[in-house]
Structure formats: structure tokens, C-alpha cells
Amino acid sequence: MSYFDSFELSSEVMKAIKEMGFEEPSPIQEKAIPLIVKGGDVIGQAQTGTGKTAAFGIPVIEKIKEEDQFVQAIILTPTRELAIQVSGELQKLSKYKRIRTLPIYGGQSIGHQIKALKQGVHVVIGTPGRIMDHLRRKTLKLDRIHTAVLDEADEMLDMGFIEDIEEILKQVKGERQTLLFSATMPPPIKKLSYKYMQNPEIVSINRGEVTAPSIDQVYYKVLERNKLESLCRIIDSEEIDLGILFCRTKKGVAELTEALQARGYIADGLHGDLTQMQRDSVMKKFRDSTIEFLIATDVAARGIDVENVTHVINYDIPQDPESYVHRIGRTGRAGRKGLALTLVTPREMKHLRSIEAEIKMSIPSSNVPTFEEVVEKQQSSWKKQIETLVEEDQDNALFSGMTTELLEKYPPEKIITALMKMTFATETGSDDDGYDFGETGGAKGMVRFFINVGKNVNMSPKILIEEIADLVGIPGKAIGRIDIFDKFTFVEVPEEVAPFVYEALRHSRINGARVNLEPAKPRPKRERKPFTK
Structure with a gap:
């Protein structure tokens, strides 16, 4: 696989890319960037999270002429969140160039946007509706644009933006390069590409022939806010001789290495900034087993062939x-048993699910070990540590006075238990997930959530059950009462999975509609009779 410097950027x-922690292009970047740089129209079929923003963002930034103080590129996105995200990515990529990017979306003062446009903007990233507002007001001109990007085109189709997109593209005068990125290619999107693109090159990273080696695999559902804590629980409950931990960026490698070392794990990091020495x-x-954990990026791990990675x-x-x-193939070498664990928020x-579809297998799930399970696993190790300290018979005069006082007041077994809990609870953490939903009006053992959409987006119990079951990985029958009204919905889920439901659905999409989910308030004494599951 090529590095970014092969693109002659x-x-x-290049300096900005390095600072962002990217070491090598993702598959969509590797295929799309050279084609886009050539100047032709390109269709990229790729899911969110594959690096597609940088795939079009890097060539767009390279093509902008800083001295020309007018809009030279427009990027259409389906939502304000994505517009802000893309704008942020472009700002990072153009950190060392004098390029101004502006996200334009509904819900923000149009006056503020007009003022920013008058001051001079090179790249506009916006939702079709708000872009159309500016075109009608003549506060945005597209007559000197050389690049138009349609990001997540199928999402924009689902949201009813297709007519706005066509109207916007009609107003882009002269020759332009058009880039279209979409996870799927439904007929209306294909029709749009035939009409507004010139002989586009098609880039796809959907590979149906990927297969996984025969290694035991499992994934853990973890909360984003407790990810490091969950990792420590998992590795404390596993018998790991040698382990490789993969992070997406070298910055992530550095942060995780520091965090694990601070917690007493014998770990070191491997990334592209290290010298050969x-x-x-x-x-x-790592080969000598002086360290237990090697933390690495995909690039840094290339060529590693250590037989006893467990x-x-x-x-x-x-x-x-x-x-x-490629990652999981680093274990199970030379006929040895290997285990691949994946943390999934x-x-x-x-x-x-898309990875499972491509490798044609279902990866089993497991729960993050509880505090009690970790203690059970670690007792033998802790006992050895204590015995070693006792047998060393060092001068402990500093603690003798306090020891005597405690022994006069409490039985020895109570003191030891308290000291063990105080010392080792900090290593294993607690079972608190950090969420307190309070009284939500749900049945006993259930948390009741409010969702800000209902029949107005064709919500049905079946659709909601499937969405929750798919995202959270629980059986549909575990979901409790569902009350669907015209413009909002209530749903009850078991307390133990409520944090996962909250993180999964609070800013997601159902039937193409952006939804928000919050803990419900306790039920009033009377409610209108709803459509009930």
C-alpha cells in the first residue's frame, strides 16, 4: 500500500496530514486521490468511517488558489452535523495554507453566514436547503466554482434533497470537477451522476472476497466514555502472554501507551514517527517478552511476525x-491458539456488521468483565505480590505506629480486606457506567426513553425494535413497552443495556430522519391512548 507522499502533495x-496522525491512506483514499488529482469526475462508493472526507478533502485543498478570494469549491452534505465535521477536517488539512472554509446550515444565523461570505471564503460546506436560501438571496455565487462534491448522496436522496441538489448543480457555471460519494447507489443517484457528471471513474472499496483466518474472535460492547476502563477490565481477565493492541492513529498509540503505563501495565508503542533504532x-x-503489550498502528505493525502472540x-x-x-492474523501463528478481541462502541x-458481512461470518459478543470477575481472576497474582513484600522483610518503621493502632482496634482479617480493597479497586475500577437516568417512569428494572419522532416518520414497533436490537445487540423480546404518538415515541429497555441504547440512538437516524433520544420524565397520571406494541 502506498504512503501519502506518493501522491506528490x-x-x-503533508505537514498537516502528519500532525493529524495519519500514516498511510485508507483504501478509498489510495484509490480516489490519484484520480481526483488528475481532474476527472469521480464516484466513490464508501461507507462513513472509511476516510472518504480526506479522500476528497485533500485534493480540494490542494486545488484552491489562496490569492483568489471567492468560493472555488462547494461540498453538499445531508446534515448540519456532517457539514461541521467536514469543515473541521478541511480546516485541519489546510492548517498551513491560507484557506477559509465555511459551514452553512439551517439553525445558525443566516446574517452571520452572509457576513462571513462577504469577507471571502474559498470552500463552502453546506446542507442543500440552506445553500438554496443563499442562492435565492444572491449572497452566494457559484459561477467560479471548479469543484463540486456531493457527500453521502444517498442520505441526501432519503431526506428529499434531490431537487435542491439538481438546482444547485445547474447554477455552477463553466467547467467543473464533480465528485460524488455514497454508501449505496440507488437508481436516482445513478441518474443524477449520468446527468451532471462527465465519464466518471468509479471507485469502490466494497470487497466481497475478504475472508478471516481461523482464529477465535469476539467483540465487546463498550461505552465510549468508559473505553479505557473496559480495556483494562478485559486484559485483567484474560491470560495474555503477549498482546498487540491496535489504534487508528499514532496519536492514539501514544495516548493509550501512556495511559496503560500509568496504570502499571508493561507496554510500549510502535508508530511511524519512531526511528529505525x-x-x-x-x-x-516485545520478542523477548520484556513487555506484555505492543500498541501499534496498522502501518507500524506491518511485517511483525512474532510467533507467540496470544x-x-x-x-x-x-x-x-x-x-x-490483517490485524487478527498477527496471532495464532505456527499452529498456536490465538484470540482476537474488538472493542465496539x-x-x-x-x-x-459491515465487517461481518464482508468476512462472511458473525463475530460473537461478550460482556465486559465485572469487578467481581476481575478480582476472582487476579487474586492469585495479588497474593504473590503480598507474599513477596512480606518475605523481603524490609524496614517498615514508617508504618509500624499506624499498624499497631489498627490492630488494637480491628481484627487482622478486616484490616487486610480493607487494604486489599483500597489498593486493588483502583486497578479494576468500579461497575459504575457513569449514567444515572433517574426516575423515567419505566417498569421495574427498565429505563424509559423519549424519542423526538413518531408516526410522522412512519415509526412502527417493528422498526424501532430492529434498530435497537441491531445497534445494541440485544434480542428484540428484551425491549419493553413502546408507545408511538404522532410526533414522539416512548420505549422501555432493560436497565443493564440502557447506557448502550442511549449512546447508540441519541444522535442516530430512523427511517432516514435524524432523531434525538433522552431519558423520559416520569409518566403523568393520564396519557392519551397511544399505538402500543
Whole structure:
């Protein structure tokens, strides 16, 4: 696979890419960037999370002429959230160039946007509706645009933006390069491409021939806010001789290495910024089992062939099925048994499902070990540590006074139990997930959530049950009462999965509609009779 420097990018953009922690292009970037740089129209079929923003963002930034103070590129996105996200990515990529990007979306003061446009903007990223507002007011001109990008075109189709998109493209005068990115290619999107694109090159990263080696695999549902804590629980409950932990970026490698070292784990990091001497030193420690955990990016792990790796842990879920297969293939070498573990947050469940579809197998799930389970596993290790300290018979005069006082007041077994709990509870953490939903009016053992859409988006119990079951990985029958009204919905879920439902659905889509989910308030004494599951 090629590196970014093979694309012959400017030093300013290369410096920005390096600072963002990217070491090598993702599959969509590797295929799309060279074609886009050539200047032709390109269709990219890729899911969210595959690096498609940088795939079109890098060539767009390279093409902008800083001295020309007018809009040179327009990027259409289906939602304000994506517009802000794309704008942020482009700002990072253009950190060392004098390029102004502006996200334009509904819900923000149009006066503020007009003022910014008058001051001079190079790239506009916006939702079709708000872009149309500006075109009608003549506060945005598209007559000197050289690049038009349609991001998540199928989402814009689902949201009814197709007519606005056509009207916007009609107003882009002269020759332009058109780039279209979409996870799927329904007929209306194909029709749009035939009408407004010139002989587009098609780039797809959907690979149906990816297969996984015969290694035991499992994934853990983890909350984003407790991800590091969950990792520590998992590795404390596993018998790991040598493990490789994968992160998406070298910044992630550095942060995870520091966090694990601070918690007493014997770990070291491997990423592209290391010199060959530093890399050799880390690898020697790993091969000699001087360190237990090697934390690496995909690029840094290339070429590693250590036979006695017992575990591969995807701390960050890989961005495509091929990367997943390459990663987990680092264990189970030379006929030995290997285990591949993947941490998946609620928002990443759909990405996991796409990996399962590509490797043609279902990856079993497991729950993050409880505090009690970790204590049970670790007791033998802790006992050895205590015995070693006792047998060393060091001078402990500093603690003798306090020891005597405590022994006069409490039985020895109570003191030891308290000290064990105080010392080792900090290592294993607690079972608190950090969410307190309070009284929501749900049945006993259930949390009741409010969703801000209902029959107005054709919500049905079946659709909601399937969405929750798919994202959270629980059986549909575990979901409790569902009350669907015209413009809102209530749903009850078991307390133990409520945090996962909350993180998965709070800013998701159902039937193409952006939804928000919040803990419900306690039931009033009377409610209108709803459509009930």
C-alpha cells in the first residue's frame, strides 16, 4: 500500500496530514486521490468511517488558489452535523495554507453566514436547503466554482434533497470537477451522476472476497466514555502472554501507551514517527517478552511476525474488513491458539456488521468483565505480590505506629480486606457506567426513553425494535413497552443495556430522519391512548 507522499502533495498539506496522525491512506483514499488529482469526475462508493472526507478533502485543498478570494469549491452534505465535521477536517488539512472554509446550515444565523461570505471564503460546506436560501438571496455565487462534491448522496436522496441538489448543480457555471460519494447507489443517484457528471471513474472499496483466518474472535460492547476502563477490565481477565493492541492513529498509540503505563501495565508503542533504532528496540523487548503489550498502528505493525502472540486487541475498530483480517492474523501463528478481541462502541455497531458481512461470518459478543470477575481472576497474582513484600522483610518503621493502632482496634482479617480493597479497586475500577437516568417512569428494572419522532416518520414497533436490537445487540423480546404518538415515541429497555441504547440512538437516524433520544420524565397520571406494541 502506498504512503501519502506518493501522491506528490504540497509540503503544507503533508505537514498537516502528519500532525493529524495519519500514516498511510485508507483504501478509498489510495484509490480516489490519484484520480481526483488528475481532474476527472469521480464516484466513490464508501461507507462513513472509511476516510472518504480526506479522500476528497485533500485534493480540494490542494486545488484552491489562496490569492483568489471567492468560493472555488462547494461540498453538499445531508446534515448540519456532517457539514461541521467536514469543515473541521478541511480546516485541519489546510492548517498551513491560507484557506477559509465555511459551514452553512439551517439553525445558525443566516446574517452571520452572509457576513462571513462577504469577507471571502474559498470552500463552502453546506446542507442543500440552506445553500438554496443563499442562492435565492444572491449572497452566494457559484459561477467560479471548479469543484463540486456531493457527500453521502444517498442520505441526501432519503431526506428529499434531490431537487435542491439538481438546482444547485445547474447554477455552477463553466467547467467543473464533480465528485460524488455514497454508501449505496440507488437508481436516482445513478441518474443524477449520468446527468451532471462527465465519464466518471468509479471507485469502490466494497470487497466481497475478504475472508478471516481461523482464529477465535469476539467483540465487546463498550461505552465510549468508559473505553479505557473496559480495556483494562478485559486484559485483567484474560491470560495474555503477549498482546498487540491496535489504534487508528499514532496519536492514539501514544495516548493509550501512556495511559496503560500509568496504570502499571508493561507496554510500549510502535508508530511511524519512531526511528529505525527506536523501532528495533521496542520490537526486541516485545520478542523477548520484556513487555506484555505492543500498541501499534496498522502501518507500524506491518511485517511483525512474532510467533507467540496470544492476543490481538482492536482498541479502535479497523476502518475496513481487510485491515481487520490483517490485524487478527498477527496471532495464532505456527499452529498456536490465538484470540482476537474488538472493542465496539454503540455508534460503531453498524460498522462491525459491515465487517461481518464482508468476512462472511458473525463475530460473537461478550460482556465486559465485572469487578467481581476481575478480582476472582487476579487474586492469585495479588497474593504473590503480598507474599513477596512480606518475605523481603524490609524496614517498615514508617508504618509500624499506624499498624499497631489498627490492630488494637480491628481484627487482622478486616484490616487486610480493607487494604486489599483500597489498593486493588483502583486497578479494576468500579461497575459504575457513569449514567444515572433517574426516575423515567419505566417498569421495574427498565429505563424509559423519549424519542423526538413518531408516526410522522412512519415509526412502527417493528422498526424501532430492529434498530435497537441491531445497534445494541440485544434480542428484540428484551425491549419493553413502546408507545408511538404522532410526533414522539416512548420505549422501555432493560436497565443493564440502557447506557448502550442511549449512546447508540441519541444522535442516530430512523427511517432516514435524524432523531434525538433522552431519558423520559416520569409518566403523568393520564396519557392519551397511544399505538402500543
